[in-house]
Amino acid sequence: MSRPRRSRMTRAALAFILMVAVIQLYLFETVLGAVLDGQRGLLPGAFVASLVLTLVALVLAWKVPHLDDGPKS
């Protein structure tokens, strides 16, 4: 039996947001290490990348329909 489409979207959106949070943690740690080593060159790029990821995560978390429609237990 195939899963309903809504449930697949829910899982994909959740997995994506989770992945974004992990990437952000890694990015912040890398940037902090670089700043403590006196290298500030990657700050603008890292900020833009982080901002894009955050905006996508915010849109998904607030706007994706049926995010709570998981498979019934």
Add this chain to the structure above:
Amino acid sequence: MFRWKRNFPVDLADESSLSRREFARFLALVSAGFTAGIGYLWGRKKPFDGAPDSSGLERAVDLGPAAALHPGESKLFTFRDADDRCIVLRTQMGDLRAYRQTCTHLGCAVRYDGQRLECPCHHGFFECGQGFPVQGPPTRPLSGINLELRADGRLWAVGDLPKPGDPRRLEEPA
């Protein structure tokens, strides 16, 4: 049933349940927090304690006659401001090196034991050639100070050395 449960009839399962959307929103806000953190690092101009200064400002601090420092000896000085504590030392091989005293683990002050730079807080050790950590919790090298030996025999601290491995670190210190 316990009496306290009768007095406080709260269904714990309901209390702690979190919908998927709430969880997703929480993660998105955490992500926004990291973005704000990176923005703060970008906007902050003052270097962190123990971090090299990348503002490009020229400074020079007189450290006294180089000959006064014998192999295995060290001397403390401040460089950027009164809180920027540094140490200049002469290695057993006779080379002069200077570093920020701030340990790259949790920021205690390192000291020279005649062989290596030692952090007393968690027994971290750094070699004194380039400031690499060799033992204990620190994983990043110490921040180095560029030294200049002038014609009159006096030693000057003249700037920040890029961290070892950084392509900007083209020259070895004095």
